[in-house]
Amino acid sequence: MSLRQPDRAEPLAALPPSVPGLCPAARRRYLLVAAILASALGFIDGTVVSIALPAMRESLGATLSATQWFHNAYLLTLSALILAGGSLADRFGTARTFGWGIAVFMAASLACAAAPTPGTLIAARAAQGVGAAFMIPGSLALIARTYPEEERGRAIGIWAAASAITTAGGPLLGGALLTAGGPEVWRWLFAVNLPLGAVAIWLLARNVEADHVEDAKAPLDIAGAAAATLALGLFAYGLSLAQPGDGHAATASPWPSLIASLAVFVLFVVIEWRSPAPMLPLSLFARADFSAANLATLALYAALSGVAFFLPMTLIAGWGLAPIAASVVFLPLTIFVGLFSSRVGQLADTIGARPLIAGGSLLVGVALMLMAAAAPAEAFWLGILPGAIVMGAGMCLVVTPLSTAVMAAVPATQTGAASGVNNAVSRISGLIAVAALGPVAAAAYFAAGGPESFGTQSALPEHAAAMSAAFASIALICALTAFAAAAAAWFGLPARRR
Numbered sequence: 001m002s003l004r005q006p007d008r009a010e011p012l013a014a015l016p017p018s019v020p021g022l023c024p025a026a027r028r029r030y031l032l033v034a035a036i037l038a039s040a041l042g043f044i045d046g047t048v049v050s051i052a053l054p055a056m057r058e059s060l061g062a063t064l065s066a067t068q069w070f071h072n073a074y075l076l077t078l079s080a081l082i083l084a085g086g087s088l089a090d091r092f093g094t095a096r097t098f099g100w101g102i103a104v105f106m107a108a109s110l111a112c113a114a115a116p117t118p119g120t121l122i123a124a125r126a127a128q129g130v131g132a133a134f135m136i137p138g139s140l141a142l143i144a145r146t147y148p149e150e151e152r153g154r155a156i157g158i159w160a161a162a163s164a165i166t167t168a169g170g171p172l173l174g175g176a177l178l179t180a181g182g183p184e185v186w187r188w189l190f191a192v193n194l195p196l197g198a199v200a201i202w203l204l205a206r207n208v209e210a211d212h213v214e215d216a217k218a219p220l221d222i223a224g225a226a227a228a229t230l231a232l233g234l235f236a237y238g239l240s241l242a243q244p245g246d247g248h249a250a251t252a253s254p255w256p257s258l259i260a261s262l263a264v265f266v267l268f269v270v271i272e273w274r275s276p277a278p279m280l281p282l283s284l285f286a287r288a289d290f291s292a293a294n295l296a297t298l299a300l301y302a303a304l305s306g307v308a309f310f311l312p313m314t315l316i317a318g319w320g321l322a323p324i325a326a327s328v329v330f331l332p333l334t335i336f337v338g339l340f341s342s343r344v345g346q347l348a349d350t351i352g353a354r355p356l357i358a359g360g361s362l363l364v365g366v367a368l369m370l371m372a373a374a375a376p377a378e379a380f381w382l383g384i385l386p387g388a389i390v391m392g393a394g395m396c397l398v399v400t401p402l403s404t405a406v407m408a409a410v411p412a413t414q415t416g417a418a419s420g421v422n423n424a425v426s427r428i429s430g431l432i433a434v435a436a437l438g439p440v441a442a443a444a445y446f447a448a449g450g451p452e453s454f455g456t457q458s459a460l461p462e463h464a465a466a467m468s469a470a471f472a473s474i475a476l477i478c479a480l481t482a483f484a485a486a487a488a489a490w491f492g493l494p495a496r497r498r
Contacts, residue, residue, distance in 0.1 A: 022142070031142055031146045039139045041193050048170050051178065052323075076129060078132050078427055082133045087219070091220065098139070101131045101133070108128040111124035174189050179322045179324040224271045232431060238255070240254075292491075296402065296489040298426075301430060302432060306477070310471055315384070318467030332389045336392035344396060360394040365483040366390060366479075367388070367390035368387065369476070371475045374387065433481075447469075449465070
């Protein structure tokens with residue numbers, strides 16, 4: 001999970017002005033409920049897993065590297081395949097593809113809930129990412145295909161509000177259950193996806209009458225999707241090998257995997273350049289402001305994802321806080337973004353996106369510096385939580401203007417592709433951040449005198465101190481990354497765009 005707004009949807013301008021309806025007008029609200037339920041699956045899964053990671057690790061006896069893959073396996077397949085979701089919907093139908101995504105996500109959630117070993121949980125999380133790659137963007141596409149243009153804005157507003165409530169309530173619900181029920185309760189956090197998904201599929205089956213196919217011969221960029229998945233996987237695996245093991249040395253050389261990842265990435269670029277229907281249109285990056293907006297996205301969401309992954313483990317497994325208390329740090333972002341994003345969007349129209357993105361990123365960097373300073377003293381209420389509040393205020397200034405900057409950087413005919421690319425970039429940043437910061441956290445932990453098993457529940461005082469030192473290092477690096485996002489926005493985006 002990353003401390004971020006619910007998945008940014010394509011703007012209204014990117015959606016078709018007139019499409020054949022999937023159902024009669026009287027049944028539209030049922031498909032809207034299905035879209036909301038599917039979004040809830042992805043949002044709850046993302047926010048709750050961050051809180052549940054310490055319990056999952058304790059329950060399965062997982063190493064830090066395996067725990068990272070509980071997170072990365074999901075983001076790996078989701079990041080690599082999310083851009084292919086639109087092509088599948090065009091070829092096989094929006095509702096059909098959306099339903100397939102829910103079904104795969106449900107089956108994978110059941111496998112997660114029953115996973116007996118870290119390896120099976122990692123495989124199940126990867127399968128969840130495959131389902132989510134077609135389910136999450138499909139929820140908005142379902143609304144677009146269901147509601148006419150004059151009613152679509154209100155429907156999307158309801159969808160977005162429900163998503164914000166779900167994102168805010170997920171960590172608190174998960175924290176309360178984990179606090180009351182013990183380590184094994186994390187399995188039920190995956191099992192709850194089954195009734196929600198079943199209701200969504202039932203609503204689809206009962207109310208969709210005509211699932212129109214936009215292009216039955218739409219090409220699928222299978223080679224590009226495979227190359228992207230392999231490149232990201234080799235990169236994350238290589239970084240996990242660089243992580244110190246029990247002997248405080250890397251378990252194996254990371255360089256073969258990292259070099260292979262670079263080679264496959266070059267192959268991916270060649271495939272996309274030559275493909276008649278690439279899932280990643282490289283021509284978009286010829287625009288300097290589009291590249292700058294995505295560079296800012298990559299840096300900022302990498303900072304947020306890194307802190308969001310390691311902070312709950314520090315608070316719960318290091319400081320001994322109850323999961324319900326640790327879950328509080330996820331609330332300020334959703335509250336600030338939910339309450340003030342529309343007003344910030346209006347301000348961006350007046351003064352431009354650049355000062356807001358740069359200023360918000362600076363605030364996020366300051367917040368992470370505050371967390372880094374508070375970690376050695378284990379100052380949760382006087383350091384970590386105030387830092388989370390400042391970070392929420394900073395992200396409130398960024399989220400809407402960043403989407404605006406991405407859309408303004410491309411012609412109107414390419415806004416849909418631009419939105420998809422930016423969404424994928426934000427997710428890839430989380431994958432890269434967690435994979436890259438794992439070796440840093442482990443090295444800092446051992447350097448501070450921590451016991452051999454990094455991050456486990458321990459009564460030893462040196463364990464908590466070493467966990468705090470490791471998190472302080474992570475927060476400091478993430479703060480510098482947020483400052484880099486501010487620089488990318490300030491020097492790369494235009495001062496004002498009408």
